[in-house]
Amino acid sequence: MAGEGSNPTPDRPDGPPPELSREVSQWRVAERKRLIDQRLAMSADERTARTRTIAEGLDRLIGAPQGRIVSLYWPFRGEPDLRQWSEKVIAAGGRIALPVVIAKAQPLEFRLWAPGEPLERGVWNILVPSGGRVVEPDIVVSPVVGFDSANYRLGYGGGFYDRTLAAMRKRPLKLGVGYAGARLATIHPHSLDIPMDAIVTDE
Template sequence: MAGTSIKAKLRAERLAARDAINAAERVEKSLSLASHGMAAIAFSEQTIVSGFLPIRSEVDVRPLMDLLSERGARICVPVVLDKETIVFRELAAGAELVSGVFGTVGPGPEAAELDPDIMLVPLAAFDRRGHRIGYGGGYYDRAIYRLQQKGCNPRLIGIAFDCQEVASVPDEPHDIRLHGILTESGFRDLSDEAIVKIG
């Protein structure tokens, strides 16, 4: 089976497992993830962290974003501009959110566009080496590549539930590996060195 077909099968299986988590359990797991994240992610005041506003059965990362913001981080979220591009707009307290594509909402064009220092990356599946399967659109891959071309080197932390882990994700030489995985059971540091303080 080709890598693309394997990825599609793994994506479908892990998303089905994620969908099977009931709403109350999803809240509990998301709060546990937030607690582990605050204990594991080192950051300084004004560090720019990109999170995301959950859709479907994704981890609700808003509790973690709130805690990071309370401690001085600047929070931004992805906004889809077109079929190829996402940008990261600052999520300010009380800012109006506008509807986007794929059932998403996010800050409008008046919000500042930021380049994240740390990216909390949604995913469909992951393995212990830090390889991820996204939703198939390639938005994050392209966004990370654009940031790297600008000289930015964001820390990439995959956000998932434990049930989304697979034995192995088919990877190619150009694939970008995550620096860590954060789930309801804890943080796994997959970088060559621990996440260090930024800023």
């Protein structure tokens, strides 16, 4: 889910892993700010065009979504807005779920949702389904602040996606999405980071 904390670069709720050094923690904070500022500086038209290319990449990777549950996210702070693509998934026989923060240091909950169904403000003011059956998605599409060539994602620092993926009973297809300019040489991953199966960008 976009917005994994009460500010753009929150500390991990249960504290950073012991092997994450102070230098790396500070570097991550600085990179998050730089990359978020970078995408917010894009015009709305540029973000729309880049998001369209990302959606085409998702289509190629996922193929026919019929009968599958795809977890998306509510866009936040200039992230690719895939809400229009979600309508295409539903039209092709797939279903959409949105992540919901239940509590600090706990896995996310995925709730089925379709455009037009009621939403409410959740933790940190992010829109989440008011109802919707709780499910485990077949495909998890998660936004990245940054990413590296090993498919590790730099998120907002809350650790929610990593914690959730580690707790899921079935192994979903894990796809990160972001703009190509968010590529880093490395995010300096630690033991709790879980790599994506692929990162889809506008390139």
